[in-house]
Amino acid sequence: MKSSPQVTVIGAGYVGLVTATLLAEAGIKTHILDLASPKIKTIKRGRAPFFEPGLDELVAKTIKNNRLLATTSYRQAVPSSEIIFCCVGTPDKKDGSSNLGYVHKALRTAAGLAADGVVFVQKSTVPAGTGQSLIKTINKMAPGLQFSYVSNPEFLREGSAITDSRHPDRVVLGGDSPAAIRRVAGLYRLITKPGAKYLQTSLESAELIKVTANAFLALKISFANSIAKLAGQTGADIKSVMDGVGLDKRIGRAFLNAGRGYGGGCFPKDVAGLIAAAAQSGADMTIMESVVKVNNSMPNYVVKRLSDQLGAKTGQLVAVLGLSFKAGTSDSRRSPAVAISNLLADCGYRVTTYDPKAVIANRQLKTAVKRLPNLPAALKGVAAVVVATDWPEFVNLDWSNVKGQMAGDLVLDAMNCLDDAAVTKAGLRYTGIGR
Ligand code: UDX
DSSP: OOSSOOEEEEOOSHHHHHHHHHHHHTTOOEEEEOSOHHHHHHHHTTOOSSOOTTHHHHHHHHHHTTOEEEESOHHHHSTTOSEEEEOOOOOBOTTSOBOOHHHHHHHHHHHTTOOTTEEEEEOSOOOTTHHHHHHHHHHHHSTTOOEEEEEOOOOOOTTSHHHHHHSOSEEEEESSOHHHHHHHHHHHHHHSOTTOEEEEEOHHHHHHHHHHHHHHHHHHHHHHHHHHHHHHHHTOOHHHHHHHHHTSTTTOSTTOOOSSOOOSSSHHHHHHHHHHHHHHHTOOOHHHHHHHHHHHHHHHHHHHHHHHHHOSOTTOEEEEEOOSSSTTOOOOTTOHHHHHHHHHHHTTOEEEEEOSSOOOOGGGSOTTEEEOSSHHHHHTTOSEEEEOSOOHHHHTOOHHHHHHHOSSOEEEETTSOSOHHHHHHTTOEEEOSOO
């Protein structure tokens, strides 16, 4: 491959912008292309349009040295690019299936402008079989264009996206052009630390690897939550149980943390997509239907644990700490913390919330839920505290100090992330999930 191909990354979300800035940092002239002009304006000013640790600095650095070129124009970016990454959203439709409209539109537009020899790299999460239909779309849109298509699913997590991209467990490349796969692998070798594993598969296998990995992680979480409900009844402690279970190398401890369930832009959507794809092809996916059922039950389970202890007296004040779907991100898409806040309001509690970073649309929270700008304001006079996101500033709270600000004494650890002994020592009542 040539030493320095130009690259276009379509879609300036978590996956696209992180990929683009890392390539630019490695010296590749990279266009970051997004139709949302406010996003592009922010990037041009040297800032990331959302919170992701380390990303602001990377954007600033690569914009300044002119390696990262931000644009809303396909015409400006695509014709000179040899490799085009597609990182646009694939939101789920009402029936759970993936909306592939943005992916088709992005590749149709790019195909109409691309030069011969171009490689299209699909990083958006798409159901197995999508690549073949996209190849047909490109052929139709740009008859005679010589191109290759590579499926390259992304496994980065929000909150650690840059580290995950530099230290991937594996780079999966699917397709039937070994030359195109070599070119894409060459780009990755510039940004991944030595030791990364590269796996070459068929197009369809690469597509299915991505959703299967996310589905399995979601399954582990719902499994842990199911056992937590049992542990809660038997007097066992789910943390110790999963420590013991996870020591089995065949199982592993990761993603067995019980709590208020999973949220975010990936797991709920990818699991729904897998179920919808299975339904379309007649494959049995009841296992994942159960995973969704358990996950959907968790916010209610948390609220029930709280009301069992606080009693049904309406109007009591409860603080929910955390709104983002996990610590380290401003993302609150499908956040169980938001669901818990709204359910508490539905049950007649007055709810205060605080989150250091979450970006929340007004309509996401019910009017009885008040978002406050700092912790002391959120804690003042509350009967109970629910820790719904594992931000370090909540995990490391001085509980004697918290007690001084509360009217009541109940602490519900909906992420099982607190030191229960420290909470109890401060004279507060600790309750976790399955503990
Ligand atoms: C996930 C995958 O991990 C990543 O590989 C993929 O590329 C995108 O989807 P992300 O959505 O950023 O990443 O978050 P992740 O860290 O996986 O957490 C997802 C949700 O599961 C969060 O709400 C988290 O709080 C919850 N979770 C995670 C648990 O409830 N218990 C666990 O043990 C682990």
